[in-house]
Amino acid sequence: MSGEHDHGHDHGHDHGPSSPELRAEALESLLAEKGLVDPSRIDDIVHRYEHDVGPMNGARVVARAWVDPEYRSRLLTDANAAIEEIGIDGAQIERLVVRENEPGVHNVVVCTLCSCYPWAVLGLPPSWYKDFAYRSRVVREPRAVLREMGLELEPETEVRVWDSSAEVRYLVLPERPAGTADLDEKALADLVSRDSMIGVARVAPPSPSDV
Amino acid sequence: MDGIHDLGGMHGFGPVRREASEPKFHARWERRVFGLLNLTLAAGIGNVDQFRHAIERMEPVDYLTAGYYGRWLHAVESLVTENGVATAAELEARRIALAQGAASISSSPSSPMKPPLGRRPMRRAVTVAPRFELGERVLARNVHPAGHTRLPRYVRGKRGVVVEIHPAFVFPDTNAHGQGERPQHLYGVRFDGAELWGPDAEPGVSVAVDLFEDYLDPVEVAG
Numbered sequence: 001m002s003g004e005h006d007h008g009h010d011h012g013h014d015h016g017p018s019s020p021e022l023r024a025e026a027l028e029s030l031l032a033e034k035g036l037v038d039p040s041r042i043d044d045i046v047h048r049y050e051h052d053v054g055p056m057n058g059a060r061v062v063a064r065a066w067v068d069p070e071y072r073s074r075l076l077t078d079a080n081a082a083i084e085e086i087g088i089d090g091a092q093i094e095r096l097v098v099r100e101n102e103p104g105v106h107n108v109v110v111c112t113l114c115s116c117y118p119w120a121v122l123g124l125p126p127s128w129y130k131d132f133a134y135r136s137r138v139v140r141e142p143r144a145v146l147r148e149m150g151l152e153l154e155p156e157t158e159v160r161v162w163d164s165s166a167e168v169r170y171l172v173l174p175e176r177p178a179g180t181a182d183l184d185e186k187a188l189a190d191l192v193s194r195d196s197m198i199g200v201a202r203v204a205p206p207s208p209s210d211v
Numbered sequence: 212m213d214g215i216h217d218l219g220g221m222h223g224f225g226p227v228r229r230e231a232s233e234p235k236f237h238a239r240w241e242r243r244v245f246g247l248l249n250l251t252l253a254a255g256i257g258n259v260d261q262f263r264h265a266i267e268r269m270e271p272v273d274y275l276t277a278g279y280y281g282r283w284l285h286a287v288e289s290l291v292t293e294n295g296v297a298t299a300a301e302l303e304a305r306r307i308a309l310a311q312g313a314a315s316i317s318s319s320p321s322s323p324m325k326p327p328l329g330r331r332p333m334r335r336a337v338t339v340a341p342r343f344e345l346g347e348r349v350l351a352r353n354v355h356p357a358g359h360t361r362l363p364r365y366v367r368g369k370r371g372v373v374v375e376i377h378p379a380f381v382f383p384d385t386n387a388h389g390q391g392e393r394p395q396h397l398y399g400v401r402f403d404g405a406e407l408w409g410p411d412a413e414p415g416v417s418v419a420v421d422l423f424e425d426y427l428d429p430v431e432v433a434g
Contacts, residue, residue, distance in 0.1 A: 140412075166383075
């Protein structure tokens with residue numbers, strides 16, 4: 001890579017005028033000076049997404065849908081109303097759509113054009129979701145990508161990929177694992193992984209030590 | 212635009228790499244940029260379509276090497292300069308001053324008015340009925356606009372089926388360019404793997420893409 005393009009995010013020790021550190025600081029300081037941005041609000045937003053918003057929200061939605069068939073049905077028809085019903089602020093998602101995995105049908109979510117992701121229920125996306133390999137490949141060879149990521153699907157299972165190309169955001173409702181009949185909603189939510197709600201994993205059954 | 216960002220179906224990016232116990236941000240500046248973008252849009256400096264288009268217009272090499280928040284940083288700079296909030300020269304002067312040890316951000320008096328965080332709503336009520344119906348076969352137009360579009364290359368000229376009629380939203384192709392909102396219906400359109408990728412498609416695979424009405428034509432029914 002030539003020097004003039006050598007400003008990737010791995011170069012955390014470069015603090016020259018073109019470093020991302022200084023570019024970000026210059027922006028923040030100018031916008032603050034002009035009264036357009038309040039730096040303390042940046043702290044608020046970052047804190048919110050580092051601590052309060054994350055896949056635990058989506059996991060609560062999934063667990064509720066597993067234990068309450070009427071909730072599940074509301075979730076599949078009007079997901080925005082259903083997440084607000086359990087106290088999740090869905091303001092950042094103008095239209096949330098939940099796709100249910102079932103025997104013979106597996107759903108998986110991507111955004112090929114950028115990295116659209118349902119922040120309110122899953123928090124900020126993992127790096128692999130934003131990277132070029134996942135974005136380019138999962139629409140073309142989802143079975144191969146899922147296999148690489150550790151999810152082997154039966155050949156007869158239909159794979160439905162959802163490319164979030166507009167303002168609709170998708171959440172996968174994974175299948176409830178066997179051996180969880182005795183678990184309450186809270187224990188079920190603890191089983192639900194972020195990756196299962198993107199559609200690149202199954203929800204693993206509880207390990208024997210948890211039961 | 213037929214840019215580097217439109218990655219669906221491209222070869223050559225290798226395996227999906229997962230990062231073990233990944234932090235939400237990898238550096239302090241990424242946190243600042245994350246907050247800055249949210250506040251910039253909340254302050255009405257540009258809109259989310261302008262933001263996305265600013266990223267698409269990056270030099271392809273920069274797009275590929277800047278990282279996710281590096282792309283955001285570039286886009287916030289574009290929103291600020293292209294909407295007349297600050298000039299590129301002002302930004303550069305500030306960077307140089309900071310590099311030479313100028314005092315960092317002066318603590319600004321916290322504004323008494325706190326606008327809601329995040330983007331402004333893009334959903335709109337329209338009075339026209341949707342042009343297409345559930346289950347209808349549609350053709351994604353084979354068009355190659357030089358500006359912003361959310362019609363990915365890999366579905367252009369391909370036939371699919373409407374599986375969902377969403378509410379109407381602002382049309383990104385005009386909204387990114389200050390040409391008005393032109394709100395219109397949005398459809399979930401499902402394409403068979405074989406329609407997209409030919410005989411090499413994996414069996415039993417489909418891809419659904421959310422497409423605006425202006426991206427679609429009806430499929431003529433023969434006979």
